[in-house]
Amino acid sequence: MSSKAKSSERKRGSGAQYVYSVLRDDILDLTLAPGSPIDEIRLSERLSMSRTPIREALVRLASEGLVTTLPNRSTVVSNIDFINLHTFFDAMTLMYRVTTRLAAQFHTQADLAAIRLRQQDFAAAVEAQDALAMIATNREFHAEVARAGRNPYYESLCLRLLDEGRRLLRLYYQSFDDQLPREYVEEHEHLIATLEARDVEKADALAKTHADQIVHQIQALIAQDRRQHIDL
Amino acid sequence: MSSKAKSSERKRGSGAQYVYSVLRDDILDLTLAPGSPIDEIRLSERLSMSRTPIREALVRLASEGLVTTLPNRSTVVSNIDFINLHTFFDAMTLMYRVTTRLAAQFHTQADLAAIRLRQQDFAAAVEAQDALAMIATNREFHAEVARAGRNPYYESLCLRLLDEGRRLLRLYYQSFDDQLPREYVEEHEHLIATLEARDVEKADALAKTHADQIVHQIQALIAQDRRQHIDL
DNA sequence: GCTTATTTTTTTGTCGACAAGTAAAATACA
DNA sequence: TGTATTTTACTTGTCGACAAAAAAATAAGC
Incomplete structure (x- = not known):
């Protein structure tokens, strides 16, 4: 479970991509349940990197509909719309x-x-x-x-x-x-x-x-x- | 043409959205020609805001295929693929x-x-x-x-x-x-x-x-x- | 005791700065 | 003069910090 890596050990430019794929996998196999909030700071601590690449990953996920960004509030994993x-x-x-x-x-x-x-x-x-x-x-x-x-x-x-x-x-x-x-x-x-x-x-x-x-x-x-x- | 606005005059959270719509319009009506590079710093000066919301807009545009991000190099307006x-x-x-x-x-x-x-x-x-x-x-x-x-x-x-x-x-x-x-x-x-x-x-x-x-x-x-x- | 108002805390959105990497300019060399 | 190499300048990717907004906690009033 320990997904740690010193930031200096990673290649420049791969940060956001890495966060993106980690989050994406977690969302798709329901490790992150629909509706659960994503805390940027906790994520940045867990993956030991700044909030910037994490935000970039969240923006990408949002434009793919996998997360929903509530303005000035936490972004949450998108719900599954059973009705539709x-x-x-x-x-x-x-x-x-x-x-x-x-x-x-x-x-x-x-x-x-x-x-x-x-x-x-x-x-x-x-x-x-x-x-x-x-x-x-x-x-x-x-x-x-x-x-x-x-x-x-x-x-x-x-x-x-x-x-x-x-x-x-x-x-x-x-x-x-x-x-x-x-x-x-x-x-x-x-x-x-x-x-x-x-x-x-x-x-x-x-x-x-x-x-x-x-x-x-x-x-x-x-x-x-x-x-x-x-x-x- | 002068699209200026003091950053303090805009509502918090609307920055990236604003940049996104401006860039999107410019791309779609070819004010920004396909292949032309997008300089983050120049854009941040023109729209008088920091690079952060501009980067956010660029990430969104990239995931919609309207711009192409070259790693460690400038992002460019996506080309029109006439062949396909x-x-x-x-x-x-x-x-x-x-x-x-x-x-x-x-x-x-x-x-x-x-x-x-x-x-x-x-x-x-x-x-x-x-x-x-x-x-x-x-x-x-x-x-x-x-x-x-x-x-x-x-x-x-x-x-x-x-x-x-x-x-x-x-x-x-x-x-x-x-x-x-x-x-x-x-x-x-x-x-x-x-x-x-x-x-x-x-x-x-x-x-x-x-x-x-x-x-x-x-x-x-x-x-x-x-x-x-x-x-x- | 419950509701409302105020303060505190937490979290996001934005900023300026710095380091890594790339392209171009300048220099050295054949 | 043309090519290869170093140097310079510039652009991006990442960082920590601060300010605005919302949520939570506390205090005041009925």
């Missing part, structure tokens, strides 16, 4: 489809190789029953597909949605049964084959099915969840 | 369609009223032959439609694309002939009527036509342009 989850599902499904279509059209051999690597990581995580690793590697797999689509606009939205999804899945990872992830591994394999064949329509259909399945799973998890998450 | 313009057109068309569809479904009376206001502004700009105002008000019109769609993910991508488009249109605004914008006014009116009727499919079709028309116009302007914009 359907907008997330809608966008996620469309972005899966669009990026997968483009990937089927424009991918190179190098892209496919990278995607296969991600798929290996994902399969390994499923094999090891490591839910957190599953979530993270699944994100990387789809991020790689989106990258192969070569449209930076779609790609950035897709990344944002994947991050949000990572947070959401993390909330319910305990409930994962062992069967569904294995299906995902197969689905991913199927998808890779379709990309390689450059079958755009089939890739689209697969992406849609895959997205719908994830959406239904999350919805089921939410439905069976007994907790109150009105104010989360 | 098709990715922009593709995303723009899809976002027009998606947000318009959603607006047709979910808009309220208040949304329609706001959209009509924007349309009035746009019509006035066309009437006045004010190309810059046309560009800005057209952006606001479509931003309002996107807002009525009530999907923050689509909305934010749409806003980003509209901004990029504003920059692109600004490049060629001299070439505008007077006829096309008038058509746009009518198209907008048509679109509003379709939204009010909640005719999703027709709204989608109109959005696609509208987007294609703008794309073709920009492509025509680029094609007839004699300048070299390889390195822009």
